[in-house]
Amino acid sequence: MTARLPADIFKKAKWIWPENFSTDIHNCYAQFRHAFELKTVPKKAPLFITADQSYRLYINGRYVCRGPARGFQSHWPYDEIDVADFLLKGRNVIAVRGFNPGRSCWQYVSQGYAGLIVSAEWGSFSMHSDGAWKMRRQIGVSKNTVPLSMMLFDQEHIDLRVERDDWMLPEYDDSVWAEDWNSRASGLVPWYAVEPRMIPMLSEKMVKPTCILGSKEGTNAEGYLTTRNVAALRKGEDRTHESVSAGLFPLKVIPAGTGRFRSYLIDFGRTVVGNLTLSIKGTKGGEIVDTLHVETIAADKLEPDLVLPAGCRMAFGNRLICRAGENRHVFFHPIGFRYLDLTVRDAEVELEIDVELNWIGYPLERKGSFSSSDADLEKIWEVSAWTQQCCALDAYVDTPWREQAQWWGDARVQACNTFHLNGDPRLLRRGIHCISSQTTPDGLTFGHAPTIADCILPDFSLIWILTIWDYYWQTGSLEPLKTHAAVIDGVLDYFRRHTDAKTGLVGYDNRYWLFLDWTDIFKDGYPSVFNLWLLITLDKLVVILKKAGDTKKAAEITTWATKVRKALLKLINHDGLMRDGITFEGQVIESTSIQSQTLAILANLYPPGEKTMMDQILVPYIRETKVQKGQPSCYWCTYVFGVLIVRGYGSDVIEFIRKKWARMMAHGTTFEVFDPIIADHSCSHAWSAHPLYHLMQTIGGLTQVAPEWKRIHFEPVFVGQKGGAVIPTPQGKIVSAWKRHLGKIDVSLALPPGVTATVVLPGKKILKFQGKAKWTVIEK
Numbered sequence: 001m002t003a004r005l006p007a008d009i010f011k012k013a014k015w016i017w018p019e020n021f022s023t024d025i026h027n028c029y030a031q032f033r034h035a036f037e038l039k040t041v042p043k044k045a046p047l048f049i050t051a052d053q054s055y056r057l058y059i060n061g062r063y064v065c066r067g068p069a070r071g072f073q074s075h076w077p078y079d080e081i082d083v084a085d086f087l088l089k090g091r092n093v094i095a096v097r098g099f100n101p102g103r104s105c106w107q108y109v110s111q112g113y114a115g116l117i118v119s120a121e122w123g124s125f126s127m128h129s130d131g132a133w134k135m136r137r138q139i140g141v142s143k144n145t146v147p148l149s150m151m152l153f154d155q156e157h158i159d160l161r162v163e164r165d166d167w168m169l170p171e172y173d174d175s176v177w178a179e180d181w182n183s184r185a186s187g188l189v190p191w192y193a194v195e196p197r198m199i200p201m202l203s204e205k206m207v208k209p210t211c212i213l214g215s216k217e218g219t220n221a222e223g224y225l226t227t228r229n230v231a232a233l234r235k236g237e238d239r240t241h242e243s244v245s246a247g248l249f250p251l252k253v254i255p256a257g258t259g260r261f262r263s264y265l266i267d268f269g270r271t272v273v274g275n276l277t278l279s280i281k282g283t284k285g286g287e288i289v290d291t292l293h294v295e296t297i298a299a300d301k302l303e304p305d306l307v308l309p310a311g312c313r314m315a316f317g318n319r320l321i322c323r324a325g326e327n328r329h330v331f332f333h334p335i336g337f338r339y340l341d342l343t344v345r346d347a348e349v350e351l352e353i354d355v356e357l358n359w360i361g362y363p364l365e366r367k368g369s370f371s372s373s374d375a376d377l378e379k380i381w382e383v384s385a386w387t388q389q390c391c392a393l394d395a396y397v398d399t400p401w402r403e404q405a406q407w408w409g410d411a412r413v414q415a416c417n418t419f420h421l422n423g424d425p426r427l428l429r430r431g432i433h434c435i436s437s438q439t440t441p442d443g444l445t446f447g448h449a450p451t452i453a454d455c456i457l458p459d460f461s462l463i464w465i466l467t468i469w470d471y472y473w474q475t476g477s478l479e480p481l482k483t484h485a486a487v488i489d490g491v492l493d494y495f496r497r498h499t500d501a502k503t504g505l506v507g508y509d510n511r512y513w514l515f516l517d518w519t520d521i522f523k524d525g526y527p528s529v530f531n532l533w534l535l536i537t538l539d540k541l542v543v544i545l546k547k548a549g550d551t552k553k554a555a556e557i558t559t560w561a562t563k564v565r566k567a568l569l570k571l572i573n574h575d576g577l578m579r580d581g582i583t584f585e586g587q588v589i590e591s592t593s594i595q596s597q598t599l600a601i602l603a604n605l606y607p608p609g610e611k612t613m614m615d616q617i618l619v620p621y622i623r624e625t626k627v628q629k630g631q632p633s634c635y636w637c638t639y640v641f642g643v644l645i646v647r648g649y650g651s652d653v654i655e656f657i658r659k660k661w662a663r664m665m666a667h668g669t670t671f672e673v674f675d676p677i678i679a680d681h682s683c684s685h686a687w688s689a690h691p692l693y694h695l696m697q698t699i700g701g702l703t704q705v706a707p708e709w710k711r712i713h714f715e716p717v718f719v720g721q722k723g724g725a726v727i728p729t730p731q732g733k734i735v736s737a738w739k740r741h742l743g744k745i746d747v748s749l750a751l752p753p754g755v756t757a758t759v760v761l762p763g764k765k766i767l768k769f770q771g772k773a774k775w776t777v778i779e780k
């Protein structure tokens with residue numbers, strides 16, 4: 001992706017920000033307005049806009065969109081939006097609420113500047129941001145609040161006695177707002193160039209809560225008027241609630257009086273992510289409405305689960321201070337949660353409060369589907385699909401709750417989910433681009449990006465290269481291989497430099513975090529898992545380099561891969577199992593982890609030992625007949641499932657999923673770990689949403705075996721009375737179905753043109769197949 005100079009897109013526009021671009025921008029909100037006249041409304045009206053760090057756009061009082069996608073100032077992303085439907089003949093007003101944190105976090109790297117830039121040219125009409133736009137800092141938003149978590153931006157505490165909520169309406173009087181000529185000409189630092197966002201604008205819709213679970217009256221905790229942290233304030237109060245028989249919206253809030261609160265525990269039915277919107281009527285002025293957002297509750301006490309300080313310092317809460325009359329506010333930062341604790345303080349008269357969520361998500365239209373007569377399996381698939389939706393924003397994020405960070409090991413799983421659910425490769429492609437944009441001096445990519453975190457995982461750099469393979473596997477395109485060749489070379493050079501001459505293996509670099517899996521496996525010295533990932537990466541690179549015609553580099557990497565393979569073969573024990581590595585002192589680690597056997601099989605390292613690896617390690621694991629050290633995390637077991645499914649253990653995988661995902665199914669989203677520490681571990685983590693595609697592989701019987709889905713393997717696992725799957729592919733939809741009937745199983749498969757299937761059914765000869773067909777299997 002080549003970035004364009006701002007002059008190409010914003011050739012007449014200027015970066016603007018009220019008062020100063022770089023002074024006092026910590027937790028800084030700004031508002032912008034510009035009126036313009038249109039003689040006619042164009043049929044199409046492309047508006048180019050971006051802000052550092054983000055914006056919310058309104059035209060003629062109507063909300064349009066948010067943006068941009070996360071990125072880097074050296075090639076900052078911009079949005080192109082057709083705003084024709086929002087325009088009027090005559091006077092129009094564009095309004096923007098901008099935000100800059102003034103600091104870095106786990107999705108943004110600050111360059112010390114804030115800015116907004118807008119440009120439009122529709123026929124003879126043109127509009128460009130400059131110092132003549134009306135703009136102001138929002139002084140009614142407190143700068144002195146704590147972060148929502150250690151990875152995210154700060155809590156938003158806004159006083160609507162100072163800040164009017166109708167500032168975006170055309171009739172609003174902005175005559176007292178400044179025209180600020182301290183605008184920066186486009187093309188100067190830190191915005192060297194701009195680029196398209198590469199992904200669609202996010203889907204947005206208003207969502208209502210499903211019910212009110214309970215309410216409670218109490219005394220405000222000490223310091224409630226001046227708190228920087230509404231979550232910590234709420235932690236010091238009684239958060240239990242008494243069940244309500246009927247809860248309706250809008251809420252009729254019974255006044256608790258000055259110094260007291262009335263709280264409401266509100267359920268959105270499942271995890272959601274977006275911006276809370278509060279509409280409040282009947283206020284005298286000075287009433288405080290605090291929000292606390294959590295994933296789980298103690299159901300017996302109707303108490304929001306809240307641990308302070310948790311490992312990641314979660315403090316998901318905001319504050320609105322009311323003016324007299326009517327109030328309406330949309331909080332700026334999206335938060336992922338299920339339950340809302342809404343606390344109304346100092347109310348002396350009855351209030352009416354309506355609660356909505358401006359839900360956001362990547363537009364993952366469900367083109368794929370899964371069906372089974374087993375209601376639990378269908379529910380697990382649905383929970384996995386919804387978790388994937390919650391974790392797909394402007395990037396694949398680990399969780400919408402705690403971090404919203406683009407962890408790249410997670411992203412690989414999420415991309416596979418997306419390919420089965422929707423087929424869209426753009427979010428993966430955007431992420432490959434982001435990860436490539438932040439590297440260490442010795443060539444490694446970061447574990448997530450953009451970020452200020454110390455999260456350099458050498459194994460995730462290999463995963464990043466493997467996602468370039470995944471993109472090719474899904475699309476047939478070698479473009480990322482060519483575009484990011486220099487970054488790929490930088491990663492490979494790191495591994496060359498860190499290969500031990502004596503063992504031929506790459507060792508643990510204690511400057512960084514060697515992740516491998518979130519479990520107790522050997523990670524010191526020269527771990528087998530680490531080096532197997534390297535071997536798999538080299539083998540995949542050779543394939544796509546040959547496809548790209550770079551035979552010289554392919555030959556060089558083939559030679560390297562042969563050396564790594566030879567070194568790893570020395571770690572096969574006399575039983576044919578893969579041992580876990582070598583210490584720095586040269587001692588062989590005799591343990592034989594599930595992870596080592598899985599990757600050895602995926603790497604085709606030692607085919608004579610595969611049966612032993614399966615029989616002694618992987619099958620006992622999946623059947624839970626033997627508890628082994630270093631059990632795979634609910635994220636990493638996707639690789640174990642992949643090995644087992646293609647070797648005939650699909651029914652065992654299904655039963656394992658049924659048991660291990662039962663608790664997640666009941667919650668509504670998949671977990672970070674199998675047994676999460678409540679209010680610390682995430683309960684909305686898409687790295688464990690992979691049953692989505694594993695169920696489509698097993699019950700649906702559909703496994704991809706060639707780039708662009710041009711060849712598949714069809715071998716359904718007949719668990720239950722019926723099942724099937726629909727997978728969207730670049731060639732079209734692949735549809736499978738089967739149903740038991742009177743001792744027989746009727747099976748059907750429909751392939752789009754250009755796709756060939758190898759069909760494996762009980763009692764039938766293996767056949768190659770194209771088009772549509774039906775078969776009948778006789779059950780023994």
